[in-house]
Amino acid sequence: MEIKHIAYFKNLIGAENVYDDKAHLIAYCYDATRARYEPDAVLFPRDESDVSEILKYCNEHRIIITPRGAGSGFTGGALPANGGIILAFEKHMNKILEIDMENMVAVVQPGVINMALQRAVEARGLFYPPDPASEEYSTIGGNVSENAGGMRAAKYGITKDYVMALRAVLPNGEIIRAGKRTIKDVAGYNIAGIIIASEGTLACITEITLKLIAKPKMAQTAMGVFPSVEAAMNAVYKTMAAGVTPVAMEFLDNLSINAVEKKFNKGLPKDAGAILITDVDGNSQEELTQQLDIIEEAFLENGCSGFKRATSPEESKNLWFARRNASQSITIYGSKKLNEDITVPRSKLPALLKAIGEIAQKYNVTVPCFGHTGDGNVHTNVMVDGSDPKQLEIGHHAIEEIFKATVALGGTLSGEHGIGLSKAPFMHLAFSEGEMELFRSVKKAFDPNNILNPAKMGL
């Protein structure tokens, strides 16, 4: 990057808010993928006006910008794949601006950590449900840009269901407002709706207004053991059809159960086709009991054995043990885990797992699966020997076939992680050329010079 640009930025936002030394550039070259790309500079805007001035200048000089929250994404959304500047919101634009009790709304800057928001609103008896696994470090700006999900999605929805309004800066420096602090607002196009999940390619988000709900007073855990994934899925269907939407309804397949058992020796049922672990919440014990009674009936009707209700926090933790430790346990099957967050309509989970089993057999790899039955989101893990390039290649072929099977079942390449760089090569599996062309037209409408996070999403 030309030295005059760096000088301009230092003059604009202060030298202390511009990094261009090697050590810092390396510190901002990563995310949760294995890919590494160094930016030319890292800028820490102090406020929306800084963001506006920076974008305007970059647009005039065709300097590429990659917005960045915590850099914890799984698909490279925050990586400066083509150089240029990183716009980092962690240093200054990280404040909770308002918790509006009367309207049950929070207004935050993009750099606020998800869990910091959860804690702040829970201290006031309110609740912000989206809980991605990265909640302890990922930012709300990143959550909105990737449309993060989480464990509680089946009952409470995902990030987009909580975004009421945004302030954002367009590449030309124009500051726009989109949406309102109201449930109903049908004036103008739903610009907030398309900025969500756009992976920082359309505009830089500078302020987010989030819907909050009242915090449920209590929760309870239960678990059941099933002879097959089909039986477990029927139980899930019966539960939901009876009007009970659990907060979480997680499954482990036989391979995952055995991995946890081998590692921790907890007395898990090694012959089970699947186990389901569920949480219900509400405002009274009767409300919880009512839900668990319905769940128990649905489970028992579908071949469940060993139905257990936790009656203390310790018991609850115990029932959750297998699920919480699944991810680390499955490494017994291979040193390298190629994991994807594919999602299919709930009822297609058995068919998907069957297809995955066949693909595993074809490529002679082990593919343990676990995840969220309530919303059809499966964490599928192709386990290979990471030191063997041949095995890695085989693993990637298996992944591509799993993507194809997912799309054929009406599913999506990504339920939570986004496309970014990692899944860009697979976009053609899910979208027609006409659909991709529409994406490119939308991108151009917001960002005619293609300065905002280009080369992402396969555009």
Place this chain on the structure above:
Amino acid sequence: MEIKHIAYFKNLIGAENVYDDKAHLIAYCYDATRARYEPDAVLFPRDESDVSEILKYCNEHRIIITPRGAGSGFTGGALPANGGIILAFEKHMNKILEIDMENMVAVVQPGVINMALQRAVEARGLFYPPDPASEEYSTIGGNVSENAGGMRAAKYGITKDYVMALRAVLPNGEIIRAGKRTIKDVAGYNIAGIIIASEGTLACITEITLKLIAKPKMAQTAMGVFPSVEAAMNAVYKTMAAGVTPVAMEFLDNLSINAVEKKFNKGLPKDAGAILITDVDGNSQEELTQQLDIIEEAFLENGCSGFKRATSPEESKNLWFARRNASQSITIYGSKKLNEDITVPRSKLPALLKAIGEIAQKYNVTVPCFGHTGDGNVHTNVMVDGSDPKQLEIGHHAIEEIFKATVALGGTLSGEHGIGLSKAPFMHLAFSEGEMELFRSVKKAFDPNNILNPAKMGL
């Protein structure tokens, strides 16, 4: 329109599906506004492929298209303001294609009547909550295009919260799919999200996949009388903060109460500042009682007198009488009602009603208000003598000031009805030139030749 175009359409979809005689053109020139615009022809596509061929032809020949559901909109969205063809979905594309019990999803064509869908899914124990006042005749395609709300919005959200996926045709004839039958889907831009509420200006919707939920087993009504709107709003706030979200929480102001009382003599409290009527729902009587206990406490703490719970369907109907008859009763204040569906953040309702009172005084008009406190959506009615053009003009000035007050309080020009033609002149009150420019860029990305419902939304 040139005769060759009519001939082309008749050949394409059959002469019986093309109207170009005067009587029929007049039959399709109206909606729920007073404006009248005749189309050049009315086309009834038989399927998505017809829609695609029609759009492609119209795009090549620059023929304007206005998609139309039931023509029941309040802002002119379905009016062919610049002539061209009406694309009417009522005749053929009006089928419920699928009710998927396992995934709790319905797939419908755009011409399905809202209430027909509600009835079909309720017969199977499922529930489609969006209930615009037009539910008996408006279509799902129209509901999605205008992002229709309804009484149950505070608890269950609005149309956009139930749209999981769309199929649609772009002006160039390209058929696109947007969204999936999954709660989580973060691959590609949220195209469905921006087609919703776009008033038929971006694409023609040909199929809609809707989320359903389990039908609550029972409901109960209650009512309270308050000394002021502020007191009533505090009671609403306390209710929601305690974790109770009523299905409906409707208010009538003093003018509306007195109008109903004058007309029907029901013994309503003529000195009350406001009354609140509320419905709660759930799966057991305990669940209803638990909610009503909390509501009663919140009401009594805020000066409520005469709290009543309905214990039978008749009592429930009785408590709802005032709200159901408010709209027709207020005509005692003037023969012509200029009504708008403005919406502010819930907590700003008292300030909005105060501002409306001052505007009413300034222009010497009566403005009774009633509506949805749960979501800040007020039906505000400027009552004038419809036979007096001077009064009409004064009324329109009052409306403009009410819009300004609404926007100043962080509210929106439209909570439910859309912008269309009627509110287009007021868009500059709510949006900056930069925001309008972005709307125009988005429009151009989808519809470069501006053939789809042009001149709507003030673009």
